[in-house]
Amino acid sequence: MEETTKQTAERQLGTTTFPLARIKRLIKEDKDISLISTDATFCITYAAELFIEYLVSEALDKAKQEKRKSVFYKDLAKVVKDVEPFEFLEDVIPTTMTLKAAIEKRKQVLNEDTPAKKQKTDPIQEEEDEEEDEEENKMEEDIAMEDNAEQKELKN
Template sequence: MAEQKSEKHNCLLPLSRIKTIMKSSPDVTHVAQESLFVITKATELFVQDLAKTIHKKSGSGKSVSYKDLSTLVDEEENMQFLQDIIPKKILAKDYLDKQNNTESDDDIVMLD
């Protein structure tokens, strides 16, 4: 039992927040303490690995920018599941131009 308590204090992320996120799924009714700990540690390790990878690829010294993160997510196949959460930034003008071009392409009717 003492080992389990020391494991809880070994987490950097708050267990209560992770549990809240897990329980926000309609499929989850109960979260066992063991699974909560494992999910929390896995999340911590993922975030640490992500930060180290971005830092290596950015080569900018002490800091990492959002652009570095979004570029990594866009280029790395195993990170593409994050594209909806971490999209590349674009200017509003560029987005509107892209939308207008898409709409004008939809208006074109091909006649044979």
């Protein structure tokens, strides 16, 4: 971490490692953003650099725990799994598993019982849904009775 701090301190004020033009192009890919100032682009670029620096320093700590100097994918995956600010990256940097484990996990997901899922739902919402169902059934019965009455009148 000290080496990274030295590198950050040695950086010239107002400069970034990432090219601003490329970051600006990435930002403009968002259809909601039509214009972005140079200052805003700089801030986003610098924030991205700090984010990556933090992610890599945490991964380096994981590598050092295993007495290595090189950071591997598994170190990044452990950081994403263990460090709360990086949890949103679980889909992007998942932990690796064997093919057999992946197949077993997929089977478990596919074989989950639907009643177990219903237990997790909100009981108030379930009650409201039941009331709506009852109202719909009553309306259908009323319509059916009206149709029967109309048919009897037509027969007479």
